Structure formats: C-alpha cells, structure tokens
Amino acid sequence: MSRHDPELAGDRRLPLYQRLADELRREINAGRWKPGERAPSETWLAEHFEIAPGTARQAIAMLVDEGLLERFRGKGTFVRRPRFDHSLFRFFRFRDRSGENRMPEGRILHREVAPMPDHVAEALGLGADALGIAMSRLRLIGGEPVLAEEIWLPAGPFADFLEIPVGEVGPLLYPVYESACGQLVVSADEALRAEAAGPETARLLQIDAGAPVIVIDRLARGIGGAPLEWRRSRGRADQFHYTTEIR
Amino acid sequence: MSRHDPELAGDRRLPLYQRLADELRREINAGRWKPGERAPSETWLAEHFEIAPGTARQAIAMLVDEGLLERFRGKGTFVRRPRFDHSLFRFFRFRDRSGENRMPEGRILHREVAPMPDHVAEALGLGADALGIAMSRLRLIGGEPVLAEEIWLPAGPFADFLEIPVGEVGPLLYPVYESACGQLVVSADEALRAEAAGPETARLLQIDAGAPVIVIDRLARGIGGAPLEWRRSRGRADQFHYTTEIR
DNA sequence: GTTCTTAAGTTCTCTATAGAACCAGAGATG
DNA sequence: CATCTCTGGTTCTATAGAGAACTTAAGAAC
Numbered sequence: 001m002s003r004h005d006p007e008l009a010g011d012r013r014l015p016l017y018q019r020l021a022d023e024l025r026r027e028i029n030a031g032r033w034k035p036g037e038r039a040p041s042e043t044w045l046a047e048h049f050e051i052a053p054g055t056a057r058q059a060i061a062m063l064v065d066e067g068l069l070e071r072f073r074g075k076g077t078f079v080r081r082p083r084f085d086h087s088l089f090r091f092f093r094f095r096d097r098s099g100e101n102r103m104p105e106g107r108i109l110h111r112e113v114a115p116m117p118d119h120v121a122e123a124l125g126l127g128a129d130a131l132g133i134a135m136s137r138l139r140l141i142g143g144e145p146v147l148a149e150e151i152w153l154p155a156g157p158f159a160d161f162l163e164i165p166v167g168e169v170g171p172l173l174y175p176v177y178e179s180a181c182g183q184l185v186v187s188a189d190e191a192l193r194a195e196a197a198g199p200e201t202a203r204l205l206q207i208d209a210g211a212p213v214i215v216i217d218r219l220a221r222g223i224g225g226a227p228l229e230w231r232r233s234r235g236r237a238d239q240f241h242y243t244t245e246i247r
Numbered sequence: 248m249s250r251h252d253p254e255l256a257g258d259r260r261l262p263l264y265q266r267l268a269d270e271l272r273r274e275i276n277a278g279r280w281k282p283g284e285r286a287p288s289e290t291w292l293a294e295h296f297e298i299a300p301g302t303a304r305q306a307i308a309m310l311v312d313e314g315l316l317e318r319f320r321g322k323g324t325f326v327r328r329p330r331f332d333h334s335l336f337r338f339f340r341f342r343d344r345s346g347e348n349r350m351p352e353g354r355i356l357h358r359e360v361a362p363m364p365d366h367v368a369e370a371l372g373l374g375a376d377a378l379g380i381a382m383s384r385l386r387l388i389g390g391e392p393v394l395a396e397e398i399w400l401p402a403g404p405f406a407d408f409l410e411i412p413v414g415e416v417g418p419l420l421y422p423v424y425e426s427a428c429g430q431l432v433v434s435a436d437e438a439l440r441a442e443a444a445g446p447e448t449a450r451l452l453q454i455d456a457g458a459p460v461i462v463i464d465r466l467a468r469g470i471g472g473a474p475l476e477w478r479r480s481r482g483r484a485d486q487f488h489y490t491t492e493i494r
Numbered sequence: 495g496t497t498c499t500t501a502a503g504t505t506c507t508c509t510a511t512a513g514a515a516c517c518a519g520a521g522a523t524g
Numbered sequence: 525c526a527t528c529t530c531t532g533g534t535t536c537t538a539t540a541g542a543g544a545a546c547t548t549a550a551g552a553a554c
Binding site (some may be wrong): 068246247 | 315327330333334335435438441459484485490
Binding site for chain 1 (some may be wrong): 533534
C-alpha cells in the first residue's frame, strides 16, 4: 500500500467498505502482506483513507469472513495462515491402537524427476510434458498404512527439494517447501470421490483389490493463487465419514 | 415475543446484540416465527428493546450468518427456508441423455409399517422397537436409476401419510409431509461415506455387486430440531464428485 | 387502461463519538 | 527477584443520526 495515496481505487459507485476490502485483498493476494504478519489497525486505515472507523471495521469484517484475516482483541489484525485442519482428511478416523487420534507419519517410498501426465500439468498450469518431481508417499499410524499418496511438483521452483534426503523429510511437507524452496502454501482446492482399489493401492494400503477407497485430489496454491503442488491421496473407505448440516 | 416486555433476557454481562440474537433465535427455534414469515424490522426491534438501530442490526447479522434469517433491502427480514440445494446430493452428477442436469423422479417401490431397527429408532429419538413407516424408493433420470433410498418415518405423526397412494407422491417428499401431516422440515444433518454395493443395492442401481457406492445418511429435523425423517441413500460412486476450498 | 408520481416503510451505507475490554511492555514497588 | 501498576495501543460494544437505495402500494396524470 503506497503511503501517500489516500484515494481508494475502484468503481466509485461501490460502497467505501467494499473498495477498502478490495484494496486489502489485493495486498494479501499480491503477497505484500504475508501469512502471520500484522495488518494495519482499524484506526490507521480510517485515518489513512479518511473514512470513519466503523467503515474500516466493516471492510476488515468482510475479509475475516472470507478467511483472509483474523482479529485478536487487544493485539491486532493478522493475515491468517491456511488451516489444513479444515481439510477433508480430518474426516478420516486415524486412530492408533490406543484409540487416540494421531498425526500420521510420512514415508517417501520413491522420488524421481519425470515428465508430468497431462492432467497434472494442466492442473499446475504448465505445458504438456513439463518436467516434474514425482513422489510416492505412504502415511502410517503405528506402523499401519492409512493413506497412499502420489505427489507432483514443478521441477523448476522445487529443484532444491531434491537435495534433501527423503529420509530427513518429516511428517509435513509444506514447511519443507517453505524452508528449502521459499514456496509458501496459502490455500488449496480439494476434490473427493470414491473408487475401487487398484492392485497398487490395495498392496500399499493392505486391503483387497476392488475394495472401496476414498480419493482426495488436492491442488495447493501459493501467493496469488499460483498452483504449487498436485497431490492424490487414497485411504480406506471404511475409515472415512463426512458430516454436514443443511439449513 | 411478548409485546409488553422490553427487557432482554440472558446474562447481563453478555453484549446486547448477543442477547438480542439469542432472543430472536429462541423465537425461530420455538416455531413462533415460521420459515418464509417476516421478522420484525430493525427499527421496530430497536424501539421495542430500547437499543440503538445499529445494535439490532448487528444481532440480525449474526442470524443471517447462521442461515436462520435472510434480508432483502427495501422488503424486510425473513425467516429462511432450508436450502436443500445445498445438500451433499448436489455433488452427484445427474445428467439425462442430453447432458442436462435434472431433478430425478421418485418411485416408491414399497411401503409398510414395521418396527424400526435400533439405529433408526435411536436417530429419531424413539425407544427401541418403536413403530415406523418404512419405504424403499428409487430415484431415476430418464428411466435410469441413480439413487436407491431407504426411508423411515415415525408412525404416529405421519399416520395420514399412509392414506396417500404411493403412485400420487411426486419427486419431492417434504411438501407432502407438510401438506398431509403438518410436519415441516427446517434443517437436516447429512453424513457421507462409501462402501461396496451389496446385492440388493447392485440390483436396484444396475451395477456390479461390490462396486463402490456413495452412501448419504440424512436426519431431517422439524421445528425446534425434533427429528422427523431418517433416510439412507446410495448412488454410484463414479457419479459423485465433492469439491471444497481450504484456507 | 396505462404510465408516472408520490409516499411510506424497509435495509444499506457512512459518519462521529465514547467508553469498555483486553494485551504487551515499561516502570514502580515491595 | 517477584509482583503490582500504569500506559499506550488494539479490538469490541454501543449510541445517535443522516441520507441513499430499494420495494410496494396507492393515487395522479395522460
């Protein structure tokens, strides 16, 4: 946000709070304000743009609803980090033998550089046959497999990821993407469906071929919505239970 | 809402708008304001409870977020009807042969009065072996089966439903519940999972036994959250695709 | 009869202000 | 050293009011 331009951009017929919300959204999507960072206070915004505090507050409320900002009384307003505990994966009942819910460990079975399949390249917004880093990854709880994952990364931005031995990668990949490659995941799209287990999936998950599995495709996005990672995960259908409310 | 009591109930330490929101929520849940009916205007609420218009507005905004009310500029504020187009069923791709999305027709294959299975009685909040109306229903598009449904109703409140010939029931059941039995559905809980098709499901859906199917259990609720209908629907997994966004 | 005008009622936008509630840190006190 | 107090900054709650934007219906004008 330029410091000496107190004019709000956008169509003047739009309400002020809308135009301010658009302005703030631009700052976040452009990555000028990063997740975890502090956003300007209500009073600062009101003075800077010469509007009433209530109007600035209303704009902020919009972005809070959208999940872009979060507010803490007494502390300030901050750019929200994505909440992957809101992922569809939370509807898998992953319990260890004692019945506790646990974060599955991640074991990378295979990693190589290869041309991407068309559907992956398309999802990542790359040309056909673009080079990618392919991984096969198994997630386990108490030694028992719960998810079989197939992951693709664009080879260019993630070249440094290849330098890290697969054995040193912990249960979470996104922090590694950030520290090793400077690639920050800020949002994702997920799609769920079910299918019958193929022979490979059945072997990895130790179930019968043809048994139903839940498939979740995820496209993780970086700043500004640029696709960063494509991932397909499969888990036993009998461990999955999604609930929702209608009104 | 009693006309001569301008005192807001509830813990006085709570914000005014919270207490007003609670009050309005009570009116709706108790069924004193019915879906589609008009709620009091902002100015009326402000005068009646002797609070500022902005405070009344804030309370209404809460209930709008919760999906209980909806506002129309110039017209007023109304108790919202449930939106069953937000059901999980919308993620089934039900196309006819021309590729258009269409409302499936409903064909009741069987209807009888029988003791409920334990899990149904429990979901409906009734004692074990309570009597219920059981239905087997097939939903079709262009003559092709897309959903196989098993439906249970409490026998008492829905006795009049038995008087209606199954052939005269259209594609939607809830309007019939309302007109014939005075039972209004205002919300529902849905749960999704996947399983392998049993022989009966396979026959109804004309797929192979063991093929994956999506199962959606729905508990429809009336005024005040009282359970009205239990329903289990099964559809071909290859027609289902649920998407969501994380941030 | 059709169209236009007016009026009343509603939600929506915006301003301006005041104090409460809360947090973090600096400084005083014991 | 530990605890308390104060202070500045933040969001949150609430008030009061003005006008815009929109809907509906009744009445006027053609």
